[in-house]
Amino acid sequence: MTDQQTGKAALYIVATPIGNLGDISHRAIEVLRRADVIAAEDTRHSSRLTQHFGIATRLVSYHDYSSSGREDAILAELAAGRSVALISDAGTPLISDPGYSLVARARQMQITVIPVPGACALTTALCAAGLPTDRFVFEGFPPHKQGARRQLFESLAEEQRTIIFYESPHRIADSVFDMRDVFGEQRQAVICRELTKTWETIHGDSLSALSQWIVADVNNRRGEFVVLIHGAPVVDQDSQLSDADRQLRVLLEELPVKQAAALVAKLTGLKKNAVYKRALELAGASL
Numbered sequence: 001m002t003d004q005q006t007g008k009a010a011l012y013i014v015a016t017p018i019g020n021l022g023d024i025s026h027r028a029i030e031v032l033r034r035a036d037v038i039a040a041e042d043t044r045h046s047s048r049l050t051q052h053f054g055i056a057t058r059l060v061s062y063h064d065y066s067s068s069g070r071e072d073a074i075l076a077e078l079a080a081g082r083s084v085a086l087i088s089d090a091g092t093p094l095i096s097d098p099g100y101s102l103v104a105r106a107r108q109m110q111i112t113v114i115p116v117p118g119a120c121a122l123t124t125a126l127c128a129a130g131l132p133t134d135r136f137v138f139e140g141f142p143p144h145k146q147g148a149r150r151q152l153f154e155s156l157a158e159e160q161r162t163i164i165f166y167e168s169p170h171r172i173a174d175s176v177f178d179m180r181d182v183f184g185e186q187r188q189a190v191i192c193r194e195l196t197k198t199w200e201t202i203h204g205d206s207l208s209a210l211s212q213w214i215v216a217d218v219n220n221r222r223g224e225f226v227v228l229i230h231g232a233p234v235v236d237q238d239s240q241l242s243d244a245d246r247q248l249r250v251l252l253e254e255l256p257v258k259q260a261a262a263l264v265a266k267l268t269g270l271k272k273n274a275v276y277k278r279a280l281e282l283a284g285a286s287l
């Protein structure tokens with residue numbers, strides 16, 4: 001099989017369903033049938049998919065722990081004019097799945113890389129969650145260890161774009177608790193579970209309510225998860241500063257500059273130095 005435009009063999013990156021087999025595209029089936037080789041993360045798992053669609057193409061294994069020899073062998077197939085279709089266990093390859101190194105090396109070798117788009121848990125969750133979609137960040141799986149996980153969440157606490165994570169059933173409860181502690185009880189979030197499958201659940205609420213929901217029923221912790229967090233609110237600096245001014249004016253009538261500034265910084269969440277500077281200006285103006 002060769003690419004219609006270039007007439008050369010190509011590396012096809014083929015998305016497969018994330019649950020519902022009806023989500024495979026006609027083009028994906030066609031490409032998988034006509035490719036010379038299918039490189040799959042788990043050949044046993046993928047053989048169920050190929051059998052279901054009557055695809056007889058040879059399967060070879062390719063995953064992140066594959067030796068560089070295995071990657072070399074796939075690139076050699078391509079260099080010899082045979083086409084390879086890369087698939088993962090579910091969804092779009094390379095999205096929290098193997099393939100980055102293979103695609104990067106293929107492109108360096110001027111091998112044509114052709115995407116065959118389809119299901120992806122990230123976009124499937126985002127389009128149904130009801131959170132802003134105009135700007136978002138995808139963070140993949142949070143770290144397994146609590147310290148590193150909280151550190152990552154803390155680095156994202158002020159992120160204003162919608163934040164998207166993948167999570168496994170083993171860690172979903174702990175992750176949601178840490179999200180509540182770091183992003184705050186009132187931050188809105190959506191838990192998407194078992195998308196496109198029988199027990200599909202899309203449940204949005206505050207992180208405080210979601211922390212209770214996740215432990216309320218063992219079924220809420222079963223399956224595969226995408227968690228989306230509403231971005232941090234945009235801080236209106238101007239109105240915050242005028243609030244700070246108003247508070248400073250009142251407090252400066254009763255307190256020294258340093259004390260008034262410290263209190264206002266605490267009340268508004270503004271930086272101490274900036275409030276102190278402003279307090280000095282206001283105190284100077286009223287002399």
Ligand code: SAM
Pocket residue numbers: 018019088090091092093094095096097119120121122165166167168192193194195196197224225226
């Ligand atoms: N490449 C895949 C994609 O395109 O979404 C993701 C592969 S990653 C190894 C697997 C993770 O994706 C799961 O642990 C879960 O977080 C998410 N995921 C995959 N299928 C899902 C589904 N049907 N419902 C919810 N999340 C899913």
